[in-house]
Amino acid sequence: MSKIRWGLLSTANINRRVIPAIRESARGELVAVASRSQESAQAYADKWDIPLAFGSYEAMLASDAVDAVYIGLPNHLHAEWSIKAMQQGKHVLCEKPFALTLAVVDEMTAVSQQTGCYLAEAFMYRHHPQTKIVGEMMRNGRLGRVTVVRGVFNFAFSTRDNIRLVPEWGGGCLWDVGVYPLSFAQYVMGGPPQRVFGTQWLGESGVDEVFSGQMVYAGGAMAQISSSFCTPFHTQVEIIGTEGRLVLNRPFTGHNDGDRALMFYPKDGESEEIAVPEEELYLGEIEDLHTAVLDNKPQYLTLEETRNHVKTVLALYESARTGQVVSL
Ligand SMILES: NC(=O)c1ccc[n+]([C@@H]2O[C@H](COP(=O)([O-])OP(=O)(O)OC[C@H]3O[C@@H](n4cnc5c(N)ncnc54)[C@H](OP(=O)(O)O)[C@@H]3O)[C@@H](O)[C@H]2O)c1
Structure with a gap:
């Protein structure tokens, strides 16, 4: 693998800041967006010139066309979808706040360890x-x-x-x-x-x-x-x-x-x-996932720091x- 193919999990407003960073990165490619309806996903894909539009989050996670997902959901959904993504073998950049309880932070960390998927809090x-x-x-x-x-x-x-x-x-x-x-x-x-x-x-x-x-x-x-x-x-x-x-x-x-x-x-x-x-x-948070996954480097913002936050x-x-x- 020489590139990371990114999918946006939702059409969140904050995506507009992350999309240029993925496109500017040396080894990232924005390939997909998922939304809770096909119409919304397609309209977003058309607007931002994204090749694939999925009408559910599950469908994007099941796709072999995506290596990593950016999760910009409401806070209470961060953990659930980070875990589902990792269980489908996707690397995850998850918005802050990472999770709303320590038990859930620990669960997310355990799933990252079990699956070998990158997982980081998006403190850009x-x-x-x-x-x-x-x-x-x-x-x-x-x-x-x-x-x-x-x-x-x-x-x-x-x-x-x-x-x-x-x-x-x-x-x-x-x-x-x-x-x-x-x-x-x-x-x-x-x-x-x-x-x-x-x-x-x-x-x-x-x-x-x-x-x-x-x-x-x-x-x-x-x-x-x-x-x-x-x-x-x-x-x-x-x-x-x-x-x-x-x-x-x-x-x-x-x-x-x-x-x-x-x-x-x-x-x-x-x-x-x-x-x-x-x-x-x-850009830095995108590149961090790339170097961790493609070059086997440790992630910069550790899950221990995230737990402390x-x-x-x-x-x-x-x-x-x-x-x-x-x-x-
Ligand atoms: N790092 C930063 O600079 C930064 C800046 C702003 C926000 N954030 C974080 O990013 C996250 C999203 O913030 P935002 O302002 O971009 O949010 P937003 O525009 O309201 O978008 C949230 C997205 O979540 C999806 N969603 C799924 N279930 C939903 C539900 N029950 N109600 C509403 N939306 C739902 C929707 O996408 P679909 O309709 O496509 O499914 C929606 O577009 C938050 O965690 C926030 O803390 C980070």
């Missing part, structure tokens, strides 16, 4: 050069000892008809966008927190429409994250260390959405804008419900 920003530069700065000690990571991801809906507002579908702003600063903090800290405290505003929908979380890590470093469904678009990450402060104004979103400045403010001396190579935001979200929700600090 983790693969981008900007995020890797931050990792390099952490390793070479430029920030000194990290004391606090602060991160935010807010946006506001244009309509209320949205999968993110359905409680039993894994709705809520922490599951949807709070997971970005949360995962960034864990990337910087090198693991999950020891204890967390969360607070939320529940909307009329019954899901958290504002969520704020405080996390404490081994050694005492802290993270503060917030997310929202009802305030203007805003993303930022700030990493505060004893030797300086690093600010990412576009930590999670593409450069097409605005400036992508990475600024370092050292303890002594002038502030410095750090250059970030341009790269299609969704889910574990921390669940602890934050428990804390918000009970008003108590929760230990992990």
Whole structure:
């Protein structure tokens, strides 16, 4: 096998960001889309110039024409369809949040091990050069000892008809966008927190429409994250260390959405804008599957990290419900 033939499992809105990345990748080919009706699949295939259109997800998974699937379903369906895909021998790139309980994360991981299929959480920003530069700065000690990571991801809906507002579908702003600063903090800290405290505003929908979380890590470093469904678009990450402060104004979103400045403010001396190579935001997660499957390389974002993301979200929700600090 020298190429990976991709199928899109659903006609999700987010596909529009992943399709150009598959097409730009050196060894990926977009061959199929599946939808819950043949009409919808065919209309989507025509619009995006995709060769094969399947009128059910099962039909695409049964096809020998597809090697890997991208799963952009509502959150409560991620696990079910990832497992079905792997059982049909398909490699899986599954949207965040990966799953809504730890038991299900473990089940998905077990199926990946049993079938030998690649399985990864689609945190696209983790693969981008900007995020890797931050990792390099952490390793070479430029920030000194990290004391606090602060991160935010807010946006506001244009309509209320949205999968993110359905409680039993894994709705809520922490599951949807709070997971970005949360995962960034864990990337910087090198693991999950020891204890967390969360607070939320529940909307009329019954899901958290504002969520704020405080996390404490081994050694005492802290993270503060917030997310929202009802305030203007805003993303930022700030990493505060004893030797300086690093600010990412576009930590999670593409450069097409605005400036992508990475600024370092050292303890002594002038502030410095750090250059970030341009790269299609969704390309890295696609290439990671290719190198893992075709070159037998380890996947970059491990399932252990993914498990820690889910574990921390669940602890934050428990804390918000009970008003108590929760230990992990
Ligand atoms: N990584 C990122 O940058 C990013 C950005 C946005 C969203 N996401 C994630 O991607 C996922 C999809 O988000 P989205 O905004 O693209 O969703 P969306 O546009 O609402 O699409 C979800 C798709 O799921 C399918 N589906 C199956 N059962 C469904 C049901 N009961 N109700 C509604 N749709 C159902 C539908 O496809 P068919 O009708 O074709 O079957 C639908 O098009 C979410 O998990 C979200 O967290 C990730």
